Amino acid sequence: MLYNTVVYFGKDRVFSLKNLILINGTMGVGKTATSRQLQKLLPRCVFLDGDWCWDMSPFIVTSETKAMVQNNICHLLNNFLRCSEFENILFCWVMHQQVIIDDLLTRLDISATQVFRFSLICSAAALIDRLSGDIANGVRKADIIDRSLARQRNYLEMDTKKIDTTHLSPQQTAKLIYETIYPK
Numbered sequence: 001m002l003y004n005t006v007v008y009f010g011k012d013r014v015f016s017l018k019n020l021i022l023i024n025g026t027m028g029v030g031k032t033a034t035s036r037q038l039q040k041l042l043p044r045c046v047f048l049d050g051d052w053c054w055d056m057s058p059f060i061v062t063s064e065t066k067a068m069v070q071n072n073i074c075h076l077l078n079n080f081l082r083c084s085e086f087e088n089i090l091f092c093w094v095m096h097q098q099v100i101i102d103d104l105l106t107r108l109d110i111s112a113t114q115v116f117r118f119s120l121i122c123s124a125a126a127l128i129d130r131l132s133g134d135i136a137n138g139v140r141k142a143d144i145i146d147r148s149l150a151r152q153r154n155y156l157e158m159d160t161k162k163i164d165t166t167h168l169s170p171q172q173t174a175k176l177i178y179e180t181i182y183p184k
Helices: 031-041 050-054 063-082 098-106 124-136 144-157 170-181
Strands: 007-009 014-016 018-025 045-049 088-092 113-121 161-164
Touching (some): 018 063, 031 045, 031 088, 045 063, 063 088, 063 098, 113 170, 124 144, 161 170
Parallel strands (some): 018 088, 018 113, 113 161
16 A cells, blocks of 8 residues: 655654545535545545534534534544544535635644545436435435535535546545545
């Protein structure tokens, strides 16, 4: 397995450049499934799904809960970035607007970090099919389809590398991301 070869020499220490991998996309496009597969490929990797910081019942979206979630995400990501045991920090979340990514990055210590930004996209038919399966299994509510389709176009305009997952499995998508971070 290839490892990141860039090394920085600080005043009192030597450290390797870390990778922060951001994966966004609309609900149901495959962010979590891809991230779980990618975590298996990446050396010394820690994975945070932004939804884990938002897992509440009832689900309440207010300015207070949004701020809390963003603060929790930044706190965790900064801890991962500071930990010498991790080379790859993998974060997935909907992040449907460029300003969300931009704000997140201003709150992180990425001075010794390469940042990789990926947007997962897929056809409307594939998205409807994936979400319909989740609805049938009781994982999501029916209103998710319209909300997810409405956000899909946002990702085309973002400063990210787009990966069309319409005909890709999470394993194949993860491999494409891995090969971007660790080219042969």
